[in-house]
Amino acid sequence: MFIRRLAGLASLAALGAASVFSFAPLYLGPLMPVSLVAWLWATATAPNARAAALAGYVWGLGYFVANIHWIYISLHTFGGMPGWMAAGCTLLLSAYMALFPALAAWLGRKLPSPGSLRLPLLLPTLFCASEWLRGTLFTGFPWAEIGTSQIPSWPLAGYAPILGTYGVGWLLLVGTGLLVAQWRRPTRWIAVATLWLAGWGLLNVSWTTPVGQPVxxxxxxxxxxxxxxxxxxxxVNNLRVNLQQVQQARGDIIVLPETAIPSFLADVPPWYLDTLRDAAGKRALVLGVPLQGKGASEYYNGAMVLTDPSQPVYKKQHLVPFGEFVPAPWLFGWMYRFLDMPLSGFSRGAVKQAPFVIGPTRLAANICYEDVFGSEIAQALPEATMLVNFSNLAWFDGSWAAEQQLQMSQARALETGRYMLRSTNTGATAIIDERGRVLARLPQRERTVLEGKAVNQTGLTPYGRWQNSPVLLIWLLSLLTLVVGGLRRKTNTNAF
Known part of the structure; x- marks a missing residue:
């Protein structure tokens, strides 16, 4: 019995881990429902809430170890941590993240609900609500949301401009739950097919309007x-690389990646900045650079239009925990001291910042993994006509992290109906259109400049206008209706 139970849990973890293939670079979106069936079925058939929570936790552990394993590379290869310690820290973070699907599973068995709706509606809603909580609590870490697996071209991606990736994930789970609950009923298959066909139709809707000539x-x-x-x-060689790439560039807007200048702007020789401006000429040169604040301990991961000092600078506002700031220093401060990270302890910029004004383009900046947060990227609308991401994922070279983040940038482009430009140190540098499609990209770990065209877009998608509010309201109303319905049924049953 014990061996069978252990084998069952191992299978759950393996099916959770298999979800990694549904994300970039493979983009095998239909594999995600296969992985989610394991969570749904294990939760629904567990003998009690505690067993359901255990099943949800084991599935989640496999899910997150597979999807964020690349953290080991930053800690060990570049941070100098011993392998066992780096693996332990990666496992510890995965163990924390797995608490969220475990909580959803536990609540899914504890909360009252009409029996026929528990699997197809209650469990999907709780799972996705736990994803939102994961992306919000303690500054949030929404990496590998299930909805992102459908971006950019699987049918349910058509709902992203309306409900965002949280909504896409919910519809994916509801459809999966309908089939798992009563797969023999033709009406369930028709309902799910209709849901997917409608999404496919929405993929062809133009939510925003192109303006002007391509840039x-x-x-x-x-x-x-x-x-x-x-x-x-x-x-000096790093500065030389920047100059060579500006000289090589042919575009009207030139973008250099995150911390392209690896020192505070105030510490860069003025003659070098003048040389960069001369190389850009009348074109706009936008780059990532650390910016000193008013005090010695106040500094920002920033971006600016070097060729136009009148432009406001962008200061990164959503910092990476353990990378750019230390949460609970009394508990985790030892990690920073051990890794000796450069320019750790950044300050936060304002939540809403003005886009760069470059001719007809209103270019809204985001840095590194800020493009993981859909509602925050949408804060730049409607002013922004184009988005730009500055990244340096060399910390995770040799993994799928850069490809996964590229897919998240595709989700942000689709949600907002805006082009997304990505300039990165080692990859994935790309031009993404307003439908989330990669129009052009560079191979990873290659030093060159991507030349292409982008189009300014105006107007608002429903998601750009309301962000996550509609889907959160849908979840709240669904949960209230299910719980009240479950309580009434329980009361009626007890009455007899």
Missing amino acids: KVSLAQSNIAQDMKWETAHY
Whole structure:
């Protein structure tokens, strides 16, 4: 009996881990429902709430170990942590993340609900609500949302401009739950097929309007190894790479990646900045650079239009826990001291910041994993006509992290109906259109400049207008209706 139970839990973890293939770079979206069936069925058939929570936790552990395993690379390869310690920290974070599907499973068995709706509606709603909580609590870490697996071209992606990826994930789970609950009933298959066909139709809807002529853009990929980027001995060479790429660029807007200049702007020789401006000429040069604040301990991960000092600078507002700031320093401060990360302890910028004004383009900046947060990217609307992401994922070279983040940028483009430009250090540098399609990209770990065109877009998608509010309201009303219905049925049953 024990061996059978252990084998069952191992299978759950394996099916959770299999979800990684549904995301980029493979984009095998239909594999996600297969993985989710395991969570739904294990939760629904568990003998009690505690067993359901255990099943949900084991599935979640497999899910997150597979989808965020690349954190090990940053800690061990570039952070210098011993392998066992880096693996332990990665497992610890995965263990924390697995608490959310476990909580959803536990509540799914504890809350009263009409029996016929528990599997197809209550469990999907609780699961997706737990995903939202994961993306919000303690600044949030919404990496690998199930809805993102359907971006950009699987049918349910058509709902992203309306409900965002949280809504896409909910519809995916509801459809899966309908089939799992009563797969022999033809009406369930018809309902799910209708849901998917409607999504496919929505993929062809133009939610925003192109304005003006296409803009020529040049997106630099500097390909500077992480262990060289912050070394003093390589500083001059890093600056030389930037200059060469600006000279090579042919676009009207030139973008260099996150921390393209690996020092505070105030510490860069003025003659070098003038040389960069001369190389850009009348074109706009936008780049990532650390910015000093008013005090010695106040500094920002920033971006600016170097060729136009009158433009406001962008200061990253959603910082990476353990990468750019230390949550609970009394508990985790040892990690920063051990890793000796450069420029750790950044300050936060304002939640809403003005886009860069470059001719007819209103370019809204986001840095690194800020493009994981759909509602925050939508804050730039309706002013922004185009989005730009500055990233440096050299910390995770050799993994799928850059490809996964590219897919999240595709989700943000689709949700907002805006082009997304991505300039990264080692990849994935790309031009993404307003439908979330990658129009052009560079191979990873290659030093070159991506030349292409992007189009300014105006107007608002429903998601751009309301962000996550509609789907949160749908979940709340669904849960209230289910719980009240379950309580009434229980009361009626007890009355007899």
